[in-house]
Amino acid sequence: MNPQELAQKLHSVPGRGCVVVTGAGIQAIGDLFVEPGTSRTILEASVPYARKALDEFVGIRAEQHVSAEEAMLIARSALNRAQHLADEEDGAQLLFGVGCTAAIATDRVRRGEDRAHVAWTDGVRSGGASIWFDKQARTRADEDAVISAIVLNSIAEALDIEERLELGVLETERLDGFD
Secondary structure (H helix, E strand, O other): OOHHHHHHHHHOOOOEEEEEEEOOOHHHHHHHHHOOOHHHHEEEEEOOOOHHHHHHHHOOOOOOOOOHHHHHHHHHHHHHHHHHHOOHHHOOOOEEEEEEEEEOOOOOOOOOOOEEEEEEEOOOOEEEEEEEOOOOOOOHHHHHHHHHHHHHHHHHHHOOOOOOOOOOOOOOOEEEEEO
8 A cells, every 4th residue: 555545545534633743744744635535634734843833832842852752742732723623514523633753864963863753642542653763774755754654554543444554664773652
């Protein structure tokens, strides 16, 4: 399955939400919007890239900006936004929030590992995934593609869709799930 096929599947089932990415995962938004039916699935997609923008979105200043805890905070804030934006006709339809925070390959000196954390919630259930990349093995675009796949897979999980994108995690990389 490719990202466009998964996006088509996401748009074919009930459920709407907000997707918020920072640092990486932007391809997921493009994959969702390039397929017809986006308005059935996505209420809003945003990229609060500056620290201040992200802090304003979540309503607090995070201690660690690239962590599983912050990804879940973003996902919960995205769900709150989805609840605010949902129309009356959405009724009992499932609403979700997905949040992604990442530090990936850059053209400046940055301490720390290339990594990303993606979380999702529907207000009752939640989950997420964290990945640590092999800095020597991938370009920024390669890392963003993997993170974007995790974002799309997270939406699929929130919507109870079984299909997932293959991530292609290397032996020198680590992928962990979290609740």
